[in-house]
Amino acid sequence: xxxxxxxxxxxxxxxxxxxxxxxxxxxxxxxxxxxxxxxxxxxxxxxxxxxxxxxxxxxxxxxxxxxxxxxxxxxxxxxxxxxxxxxxxxxxxxxxxxxxxxxxxxxxxxxxxxxxxxxxxxxxxxxxxxxxxxxxxxxxxxxxxxxxxxxxxxxxxxxxxxxxxxxxxxxxxxxxxxxxxxxxxxxxxxxxxxxxxxxxxxxxxxxxxxxxxxxxxxxxxxxxxxxxxxxxxxxxxxxxxxxxxxxxxxxxxxxxxxxxxxxxxxxxxxxxxxxxxxxxxxxxxxxxxxxxxxxxxxxxxxxxxxxxxxxxxxxxxxxxxxxxx
Amino acid sequence: xxxxxxxxxxxxxxxxxxxxxxxxxxxxxxxxxxxxxxxxxxxxxxxxxxxxxxxxxxxxxxxxxxxxxxxxxxxxxxxxxxxxxxxxxxxxxxxxxxxxxxxxxxxxxxxxxxxxxxxxxxxxxxxxxxxxxxxxxxxxxxxxxxxxxxxxxxxxxxxxxxxxxxxxxxxxxxxxxxxxxxxxxxxxxxxxxxxxxxxxxxxxxxxxxxxxxxxxxxxxxxxxxxxxxxxxxxxxxxxxxxxxxxxxxxxxxxxxxxxxxxxxxxxxxxxxxxxxxxxxxx
Numbered sequence: 001x002x003x004x005x006x007x008x009x010x011x012x013x014x015x016x017x018x019x020x021x022x023x024x025x026x027x028x029x030x031x032x033x034x035x036x037x038x039x040x041x042x043x044x045x046x047x048x049x050x051x052x053x054x055x056x057x058x059x060x061x062x063x064x065x066x067x068x069x070x071x072x073x074x075x076x077x078x079x080x081x082x083x084x085x086x087x088x089x090x091x092x093x094x095x096x097x098x099x100x101x102x103x104x105x106x107x108x109x110x111x112x113x114x115x116x117x118x119x120x121x122x123x124x125x126x127x128x129x130x131x132x133x134x135x136x137x138x139x140x141x142x143x144x145x146x147x148x149x150x151x152x153x154x155x156x157x158x159x160x161x162x163x164x165x166x167x168x169x170x171x172x173x174x175x176x177x178x179x180x181x182x183x184x185x186x187x188x189x190x191x192x193x194x195x196x197x198x199x200x201x202x203x204x205x206x207x208x209x210x211x212x213x214x215x216x217x218x219x220x221x222x223x224x225x226x227x228x229x230x231x232x233x234x235x236x237x238x239x240x241x242x243x244x245x246x247x248x249x250x251x252x253x254x255x256x257x258x259x260x261x262x263x264x265x266x267x268x269x270x271x272x273x274x275x276x277x278x279x280x281x282x283x284x285x286x287x288x289x290x291x292x293x294x295x296x297x298x299x300x301x302x303x304x305x306x307x308x309x310x311x312x313x314x315x316x317x318x319x320x321x322x323x324x325x
Numbered sequence: 326x327x328x329x330x331x332x333x334x335x336x337x338x339x340x341x342x343x344x345x346x347x348x349x350x351x352x353x354x355x356x357x358x359x360x361x362x363x364x365x366x367x368x369x370x371x372x373x374x375x376x377x378x379x380x381x382x383x384x385x386x387x388x389x390x391x392x393x394x395x396x397x398x399x400x401x402x403x404x405x406x407x408x409x410x411x412x413x414x415x416x417x418x419x420x421x422x423x424x425x426x427x428x429x430x431x432x433x434x435x436x437x438x439x440x441x442x443x444x445x446x447x448x449x450x451x452x453x454x455x456x457x458x459x460x461x462x463x464x465x466x467x468x469x470x471x472x473x474x475x476x477x478x479x480x481x482x483x484x485x486x487x488x489x490x491x492x493x494x495x496x497x498x499x500x501x502x503x504x505x506x507x508x509x510x511x512x513x514x515x516x517x518x519x520x521x522x523x524x525x526x527x528x529x530x531x532x533x534x535x536x537x538x539x540x541x542x543x544x545x546x547x548x549x550x551x552x553x554x555x556x557x558x559x560x561x562x563x564x565x566x567x568x569x570x571x572x573x574x575x576x577x578x579x580x581x582x583x584x585x586x587x588x589x590x591x592x593x594x595x596x597x598x599x600x601x602x603x604x605x606x607x
Contacts, residue, residue: 037458058461059461061457063484063488064484064487064488066481066484066487066488068446068447068450068480068481068484069450069453069481069484069485069488071450072447072449072450072451072453072454072481072485073450073451073453073454073457073485073488074454075440075450075451075454076391076440076450076451076452076453076454076455076456076457076458077454077455077457077458078454079432079439079440079451079454079455080454080455080458080459081385082458084454099444099447100447100450100481103441103442103443103444103447104440104441104447104450104451107431107432107441108432108433108440108441109432109433
């Protein structure tokens, strides 16, 4: 774990969709490594694999609307010494093809990186059917698999490159909507090592995906009210960075997790599992509470479900009582 | 080791059947009928069709054999052991703690296994992925996939069938174990699959039908599939589940159970008689 306040741009310098980071990384990797193959299931543009397809058409496979086959074909390609990257919306992959990811990819232990885009409520107007809010829960239980939910476009780019280097099955979760970009090419990134962006004394906000930036803004607001919050970018859900989680549980005595995901089984659950067995302190898991959401703009939905900075700040205020019990 | 002599191949198939009976009896669980019914096909593959090196299972230019319906793996293990991939004594460790011979095949447990399997419908997709790589990189190695009839109930199988056709995978040969049974009964009663030949042809495949117990027909069909350049080939191999052991033949109850001691002894006796007949054929 590093203290990285000086390595990020806060407030953010512009916005971008985190899925763009995946597409950019694939082009970089395609140029460096002739063994990189990319596959998609009829969503090449919206998952940004079309940039790779234009440059390396021979190593690009379009399988059509067939996510189960997507995972299986990728596993076959990876079994031939290739590194396969597959891309679809999170609700379909890992949603629809979980069995194929479990057996053809993870049990085979072949280097397939699967990218679930359009996760979280920020998918917005498409509504509940397309808002992946369960993907971390169903992937983090799979052996041999690394699960990542990077904070912004730049961190997704780094996570994709790190997954290539790792050469193991990995899941990367991204978003459709343009969100603040606040990490930089210089911000360190290591799979399994959380980044601390802000120190604090009263509570620790552990967040992933676009909730990291919202948590930083929330921490700034709370600071003005005399509540001092640490903020951790928990970009790797599996393996969880136990050391950082326990260290900040000890230092602050209260953990609030924030994710654009169901609170059951997601990143917050993973954090709570560590804390309950290693150093029990109160944990408030914030996210979506066992509920299908609805259509609306990304920002309306974030506000409604208290996943914007104001909402997160209100959850921290409420949770301060948990320390007194 | 490429065996062309019919008698020799038949004797190997007979040995593989014996091994499967012994393995399943020893394991006290497993799938008898399908494994026994595939003995001739696996003999053809491991002792004639495949370009492979049992002493160097990761040879990059080997043909790939993907088994999709993993529950018939006892026959694959028996064929592999007889071909020299690992010592035959190890066959009796099937399904036991610490064994490399998992109840359903595991790629990283045993060298020579190309894919883990078990959940039906996943093998053909992986075979298609391998064939795409071989074709794209202009390699000479081919991909063979053994698939079951029952797993055509899985939509994924048809997704793979369509993609193989799109990529004109002339280097892919799928062999369908058309034994007409699945766990709950006959395939045409559980979920009708016919006409399988017309379905595959309309999806752009070349289709050959063979007697799945005639080793030479199987070998010939595999040879013919190599001459089809722009299409994948499906070999529909008509088989009798439990073939060679009359009290098992065609009975769905033998899908998922092992023989008792008495049944195993009887099966081995019957196979012994069959062996004598093959030897006397001259």
